Amino acid sequence: MPTLRKDPITDRWVIISPTGSKKPSGIGQVCSRITPEDGPIGFCPFCTGNETATPPEVLAYRQAGTKPNEPGWTLRVTPNKFPALRIEGSLDRTGEGVYDKMNGVGAHEVIIETPDHYGRLSLLAQKEFEDVIWAYRDRIIDLKRDKRFKYILIFKNQGAEAGASLPHTHTQLIALPIVPQMVNEELEGAKRYYRYKERCILCDIVRQEINDGSRVVSTNDDFVALEPFAPRFPFETWILPRQHDSHFEDIKKNEAENLARIFSDTLKRIMKALNWPPYNFMLHTSPFDDMVVEYYHWHFEIIPKSTRVAGFEWGSGFFINHTAPEEAAAFLRDVDLTDFK
């Protein structure tokens, strides 16, 4: 029997209608990994030696003694060469009859996680993955100073099918002059729950999930990786801090280490289980304006790209998912990572 499940934060209903097959159809058909066997790289602006092909870096972690915009970096952040938003200018909010618009002011940056063209986030060493976490944090802290910005989206598109325009692994960052509506809805949903219960809904979810266990992929001292109760997509996986924390950028050193650990482990499991699927992930965190938020809890949402997701979801916001999250969690828990490479 299919079930309708409601996401308790956003009130989004999802149809969970398992087909009975173990692996979801449409996942694992396209491999987003690249290797030297795929043929010559061609020109890659994200590879070492091609630093002048991107706008000048705004952050880099590099070997001592190496110069900005030259080789020697292990992680590099540059403005997007084809930005969706421009950093210069004022917002100039104006109307046009029933419509509203403003100038597209914002930042659009690219975090190149490794100089290795064949590198993948899931293949990074622990220290390298921690650096990715620190780069996200450092850029947020820096961009927060610009009072025109209200929110930062940090997201990754891996694989052309998931929207990546370059195969060299990278994360994107967009600083926005508004809080996206979906973030506002999540915040509103969380606020509603807080008013009623005086507890953070995500704290309650974390507690209930760890207690129940059926949707948990893994845990460590600071984090839990789980399949949400009402996932929009097969193998949608969230990573949440176990303790309440509203703003990602407040992450502590030991937490960053544990986040790198569980994030790497989770990605490895998804890559192995679904044969390197194209995927997206996004950081959900609190807007800049709010100092400490009692009712909201930052987290990452990872979405393996399913080619068979029907497009009508775009028109309705209503999702049909043929893989129950309990099945997906069991599948991911059972992945044997001993020979992962």
Place this chain on the structure above:
Amino acid sequence: MPTLRKDPITDRWVIISPTGSKKPSGIGQVCSRITPEDGPIGFCPFCTGNETATPPEVLAYRQAGTKPNEPGWTLRVTPNKFPALRIEGSLDRTGEGVYDKMNGVGAHEVIIETPDHYGRLSLLAQKEFEDVIWAYRDRIIDLKRDKRFKYILIFKNQGAEAGASLPHTHTQLIALPIVPQMVNEELEGAKRYYRYKERCILCDIVRQEINDGSRVVSTNDDFVALEPFAPRFPFETWILPRQHDSHFEDIKKNEAENLARIFSDTLKRIMKALNWPPYNFMLHTSPFDDMVVEYYHWHFEIIPKSTRVAGFEWGSGFFINHTAPEEAAAFLRDVDLTDFK
């Protein structure tokens, strides 16, 4: 300069960031049309003669004297053989800690628009297209009687890339025991505007757009086809009644004729302009519970499938669109349909 534009109904902001190229990248790369040159059909459950491969029909328009579930039909509606929801059972809404769920009770039907395997909605004759409109209406009227259902989604996935599992052209219908959240948000947005202005926001949009003209693709006595002010996708196109009308199923005979006319013309323009792209469309209409709604106005939203839409939109609800709607509208207006076939 990119601009941020707000959809006045849903408050969804969209970045319009034109790249300067006429045709959007990622559209027109895959052709969703099939012809005899594509090779043997294989077994198609939607073709004439294979009526027993589907569950028994719930509606068919057929030649006089032909029997149900036998050849002789021109349009046929059957329950989906692999339904996302089941028609039998009670809703049994229950909780599970912080979570809510209910049985997946609903209807899931397939409207086979033509017996022709190589047929396409845009290739149907006027009379055939009108029949499709009537089939949508007839099924809504019938399913409305089941008091468990609160909303009907009518949508089309054309092409595997847009989520279609079979190439034979068809529309899907899902009757739901809840109103989808995105519909609720649209209704709420429209209600907010009505409280303030005492006018329907969609009536105001229609008036402003026809007056302005820059985003209009075409009009006739009863309808307008236009690119919305804040489109999520390149060549997203809406078809709206010019006069206020909250429920699609109240459509009158002359309106159905004019809807078939403008819908067919619009699809032809999109097919020609973008080389038969995979696409989705969805009917947005008022929930069953409401009798007459002053503030909401039914319409169709057509979305050509863009392979380059980045997946992060799933995580943020925030869209980046590299084609300005004014450009798309001009492009579609200029399509020459004289040799369309």
